[in-house]
Amino acid sequence: MTAGRRLFAWLGAALLAVVLTACAGLPTSGPVNPGRAPGEAEGSQEVFFRPVGPLPGATPQQIVEGFIRAGSAPGAGARWERAREFLAPGFRSAWRPSAGVIIDLENDRVPVETGEGLVSVSLTVVGTTDARGSYQQADEAATTLSYELAQQDDGEWRITAAPDGVVLDRALFPSVFHEYAVMYFSPGWEYLVPDVRWFPTTTAATSIVDALVNRSKSDWLDGAVFSAFPEGVEARPTVPVSAGVAEVELTESVLASDTQALDRMQAQLEASLATANVTAVQMSVDGTPLEATAAPVRSTRIPGAPLVLTELGFGYLAGDELEPVAGLSDVMTTVDPVAIQTSADRDLAALLLRTGEVARVRDDRTSVVLDERAGLLDPTIGPGGGVWSVPREDPSALRVFPLAGEPIDVEGAFPDATGIEAFSLSRDGTRLAAVVTAGGRSVLWVAGVGRGADEGTIVLDEPLLLSVLGGSGVDVAWLDDQTVGVLVRQDDTTVVLEQAVGGPGTTVVAPRDAASLAGGTSLSNVRLRGEDGALYVRRGSTWQQAAAGIRVLATQQGAPQ
Known part of the structure; x- marks a missing residue:
C-alpha cells in the first residue's frame, strides 16, 4: 500500500463511531417533545464516542492525530484508556488528562512533523477548562502544542511527551463534557449560588462531590460565596449512585459539625447532585449514616407575567x-x-x-x-x-x-x-x-x-x-x-x-x-x-x-x- 493510500485508510478508520445508549425503547409514534434547555439536567440518553486505537505502521503525525481524537472517549472512570494506547508505556501513567480541556476549531488544526519524532499541532482555541472543570472563554487565540515520539521495540511510534489535558472540537465538547452546577451559599446562607463546572458524564457524581468538598471554588467567585463544609472535611474518592441515591462518604472530622451545618451541607450536596439526575443524598462516616435534612433556601424564580x-x-x-x-x-x-x-x-x-x-x-x-x-x-x-x-x-x-x-x-x-x-x-x-x-x-x-x-x-x-x-x-x-x-x-x-x-x-x-x-x-x-x-x-x-x-x-x- 502506498503512503497516500495508507494515510487515507487510516483516516477513514479513525472516524468516530457514535453509540447512542438507551435507544431500544425509543417511541415510533406520539408527540414530539422539546429538547433539553440550556442548563437543564441531562436525561438517561447519553452520547459516547469510540475512536479507534493506533493502527500498525502509523506515522508520528498520524499517532498524534489519533491521540487527539481519542480525547473524545474518557471511558469508565474517565481514565482515557483509549488515548493512553497512543502513549509509550513509560509515559502512560505520567500523562494527566484531567488537567483540563482545550476547546478548539477542528478544521483549523494543522499538524506538522518538525523533526524525527517531533510533531507540533497549531490550534485555534475558543475556550478552556481547568483541573476544577471551570470554563474560560478564549478569543479564538492561536496556540501550538508540541509532542515527542519514539519508535518502540516493535517499530511502532508512540508518544513519549505530550501536554496534560485533552483537546476537543467546539462542537464535540458538550457531548463529551456536560455542565453541572456546584452549589455554594450566598452571604447569610439565604441562596444557593451555582458555580458551573464541566465534567465527563461517566464520573459526574464523583466529580461534583470532589469539586464541592475537596477542591476550591472558581477563582472569580471565591470571595463572594461560602461553603458549609469546613476545612479538613474531605469526601472519599468515589460516589456510588444506586436508584438515584448518592452515597457520600465523609471523613471523621465532619462529626464536629452541628445540626445546622450538616443541614447546610446536605442542601449543597442535594442541589449540586440534582444537576446529575441524583434524587437523594446520604452522607455517612465509616458507613454510618449522618442525620441531616437539607436547609431551606430561597428561590430566585420570578412570576411568569411581564x-x-x-x-x-x-x-x-x-x-x-x-x-x-x-x-x-x-x-x-x-x-x-x-x-x-x-x-x-x-x-x-x-x-x-x-x-x-x-x-x-x-x-x-x-x-x-x-x-x-x-x-x-x-x-x-x-x-x-x-x-x-x-x-x-x-x-x-x-x-x-x-x-x-x-x-x-x-x-x-x-x-x-x-x-x-x-x-x-x-x-x-x-x-x-x-x-x-x-x-x-x-x-x-x-x-x-x-x-x-x-x-x-x-x-x-x-x-x-x-x-x-x-x-x-x-x-x-x-x-x-x-x-x-x-x-x-x-x-x-x-x-x-x-x-x-x-x-x-x-x-x-x-x-x-x-x-x-x-x-x-x-x-x-x-x-x-x-x-x-x-x-x-x-x-x-x-x-x-x-x-x-x-x-x-x-x-x-x-x-x-
Whole structure:
C-alpha cells in the first residue's frame, strides 16, 4: 500500500463511531417533545464516542492525530484508556488528562512533523477548562502544542511527551463534557449560588462531590460565596449512585459539625447532585449514616407575567389588564421612570428617572433620589435593598446606596474598563454582570461581589470574561441563576446573547429596534421591549409582538417567599 493510500485508510478508520445508549425503547409514534434547555439536567440518553486505537505502521503525525481524537472517549472512570494506547508505556501513567480541556476549531488544526519524532499541532482555541472543570472563554487565540515520539521495540511510534489535558472540537465538547452546577451559599446562607463546572458524564457524581468538598471554588467567585463544609472535611474518592441515591462518604472530622451545618451541607450536596439526575443524598462516616435534612433556601424564580409600566399604571400584564403591585404601583404614578428593577419582596424598586437621576421607591409610597451624577445607567438592586449606580463614562465610580447609612464606593470596580454600557446584579446578590469597553472592544464581564477587610466595604473580585460582543451592548439582565442575557446591536442587526456563566453562549436575532430585555420563568420566556413600546415574547427562534404601549419593561430580582 502506498503512503497516500495508507494515510487515507487510516483516516477513514479513525472516524468516530457514535453509540447512542438507551435507544431500544425509543417511541415510533406520539408527540414530539422539546429538547433539553440550556442548563437543564441531562436525561438517561447519553452520547459516547469510540475512536479507534493506533493502527500498525502509523506515522508520528498520524499517532498524534489519533491521540487527539481519542480525547473524545474518557471511558469508565474517565481514565482515557483509549488515548493512553497512543502513549509509550513509560509515559502512560505520567500523562494527566484531567488537567483540563482545550476547546478548539477542528478544521483549523494543522499538524506538522518538525523533526524525527517531533510533531507540533497549531490550534485555534475558543475556550478552556481547568483541573476544577471551570470554563474560560478564549478569543479564538492561536496556540501550538508540541509532542515527542519514539519508535518502540516493535517499530511502532508512540508518544513519549505530550501536554496534560485533552483537546476537543467546539462542537464535540458538550457531548463529551456536560455542565453541572456546584452549589455554594450566598452571604447569610439565604441562596444557593451555582458555580458551573464541566465534567465527563461517566464520573459526574464523583466529580461534583470532589469539586464541592475537596477542591476550591472558581477563582472569580471565591470571595463572594461560602461553603458549609469546613476545612479538613474531605469526601472519599468515589460516589456510588444506586436508584438515584448518592452515597457520600465523609471523613471523621465532619462529626464536629452541628445540626445546622450538616443541614447546610446536605442542601449543597442535594442541589449540586440534582444537576446529575441524583434524587437523594446520604452522607455517612465509616458507613454510618449522618442525620441531616437539607436547609431551606430561597428561590430566585420570578412570576411568569411581564412587569410593565403603561399609561394604565404599573403592574403585571395579563391580556389588556394590569395586576398592581401593592404600594409600588401607587408610587410609580408620582415619579417618571425610564427603567425599573424591583426587589425580591416587591417592597422596593430602583429607578432611573427621566431626569437622569437614580432613585429608590418603597411600598409605603415614598421615593428618594439617591444619585445625581451625570450619565447614570439603569440601576440595579441587591437583596438587602442597596441600589447600585454608576456613570456610563466612569466605570470605576460604581457606588452602592444602602437602605441606611452613607453611600459605599465599590472597591476594584471594573479594572481597565474605559466605559460601561449596562450592568445588573444577580438575584442572589453575589455576582455583577456588566457590558464594558475594554481594550477598545465591547465585552461581557462577570465579577464576584465580596466584602472587604473593613466593615461596610464592598469589593468586586477580578472579573471573568464571558464574551466579546462584536457590537455595542444595549441592555443586560440575568435570565436565571447561571445565564446572562445581553441585547447587542451589531451594524444593522440586533441579537440577544444568552451567555452561560461558566460556559459557551448562544445568540438569536431580535427585532431591530429592541431597546431592553427582561427574563421570565425560563430561558424560553425572555421578553423584549421595542423603542416604540412594543412588547415581544420569544417563540422558538422568532419573536412575536404580545402588547403595545409599554413605557418600561421592568426587571425583577425574585418573588416574595
